Amino acid sequence: MALKLNEHISNNTKLYTLGGEPVTILNLISEEGGQGDVYKVSWRGKEFALKWYNRYETDVVGENQYSTILKLTQRPNPEPRLFIWPQAIVTETGRAEKGDMFGYVMQLIPAEHYEMKHYLRSDGDPKQKKFDTFHAMIWAGMHIVTAVRALHLTGLSYKDLNPGNIAIHPVTGKAVMVDCDNISVDNDPCTVNGMRGYMAPEIVRSNFSVTPNIQTDQFSLAIILFRLFYMDHPMEGKLWEKFPMITEQVEDELYCRHPLYNMNSQDDRNRPTENYAPNVKKRMALLPKILMEGFEQTFVNGIDHITGRTPENRWLQILSSARDQLVFLDPKCKTDRVVRFDKKETIPRGCLKLTVSKRLNHEVALYPMQSLFKDVVSGDRKDYTVRIGRVSVLQGSLVMQNLSGGVWKVYSPIDRKINPVQNEEWFKVMPETQIQFDEVHNIVGKVDDPRR
Structure with a gap:
């Protein structure tokens, strides 16, 4: 029996990939999607997810959406740990005849990952999710930026970034991109413009003639x-209170046609209020100030000038600095x-500051349970998850362990000597300690007491 629009597929129904492999429906996962339903299925002896298009007559074999997904199944996943990538097209018969309904199989979302939209829900909402720590929040940001960066480096653009496309673990901050079926070669025609509130200004200003791309x-x-x-x-604030009813036209006006960043350093007309963006200033007091640099660049300089937006490499640099200003x-x-070295009241007793070379100018708060990551030393943003050192406390003094796999040279202010520190060895850290992480590039970290 032919499947129809807006109808569910019964459990145990067999569909087929274009290669003729059976895909068995196990159960419905979600029917909330704008384009179709998502099922848990069995394929190749394992459990996967199937997105089945059943909302629009245009989402069929031979049309743009089908063509986009077919191309994605033929491309390698640009970052397998961060993308739930389309793996195979599925139809009722395994054939792809023009006008047939179709779907695609992909990995299931990892356990304990929740869509970002649930982290934006108000207190009291039973579906609300919260991060366990600020560390998890910053790590989520780093994973999201890394995913987008990997996509752009392959010449692809996401087209429709929004909170429903990202799933995040509340404890670890691990994030995956979960809805990848609109990704295509940059500037290729696509079937979406983006979600209202997340679209770039030029899309709405052009009356939707501008195609979503890397800059958007x-x-x-x-x-x-x-x-x-x-x-x-970021565009909601005092100006919104002038409108008694927020319609789509008002949203287009204030989000895109004439947006004003609510923390704009040059214009305070749209500052957060109790009704619009009430959480912004509270969160700003708790999070590293450096985060605001990336937003100022994009939401002030990058509104009218698309090349002025913060690129992914700069975001990773900002987020790396933010990560290293946090201590457990x-x-x-x-x-x-957060430790703010210019505010002594934020610095825990015994916390030291590591400044990694003038060239990189990266500051790390040294405190028990802190980690040192390779991107701090290498400057290569893809190294942001590689731990090369950790900090602990021994008999009341801070100590650091070398986990780099190589030898560090450490200057001790006690004996005023430079001593080699082998991999997995510990050494005492105190003001005036200097660590040469990389002899070839002379990457040196200097320790001082930020409370003095």
Whole structure:
């Protein structure tokens, strides 16, 4: 019996990939999608997810959406740990005849990952999710930016970045891009313009003649990150209170045609209020200030000038600095806070500051449970998850362990000697300690007491 629009597929129904492999429906996962339903299926002896298009007559074999997904199934996943990538086209018969309904199989979303939209829900909402720590929040941002960066480096653009396309683990901050069926070669025609509130200004200003591309992705990415960290929308504020009813036309006006960033350093007309963006200033007081640099660049310089938007490499640099300004306050890593070296009241007793070379100018708060990551030393942003050192406390003094796999040279102010520190060895850290991480490039870290 032929499947129809807006109808569910019964459990145990067999569909087929274009290669003739059976795909068995196990159960419905979600019917909330705008284009179709998502099922858990059995394929190749394992469980996968199937997105089945059943909302629009145009989402069939031979049309643009089918063509986009077919091309994606023929391309390698640009970052397998961060993308739930389309793996195979599925139809009722395994044939692809023009006008047939279709879907595609992909990996299931990892356990305990929740769509970002649930992290934006208000207190009291039973579906609300919260990050366990600020560390998890910053890590989520780094994973999202890395995914977008990997996509852009292959010449692809996402086209429709929004909170429903990202799933995040609340404890680790691990994030995956879960809805990848609109990704295509940059500037290729596509079937979407983006979600209202996340679209770049030029799309709406052009009356939707501008095709989503890498530059529009960069704007959408900044909106995603702002809401990830501060919950509220960066263009919402006092100006919105002039409108008794918020219609789609008003949203287009204030989000895109004449947007004004609510924390614009040059214009305070749209500052957050109790009704619009009430969480922004509260979160700003809790998170590293450096985050605001990326938003100022995109939402002030990058509104009218698309090349002025914060690129992914710069975001990773900003987020790396933010990550290293956070310290855990307990051995179980349940409570954390930001350290602001210019405000002594934020610096825990015994915390030291590591400044990694003038060239990189990267500051790390040294405190028990802190980690040192390779991107700090190499400058290569893809190294952001590689831990090369960790900090602990021994008999009341800070100590660091070399986990780099190589030898560090450490200057000790006690004996005023430079000593080699082998991989996995520990050494005492105190003011005036110097660490040569990379002899070839002379990457040196200097330790001082930020409370002095």
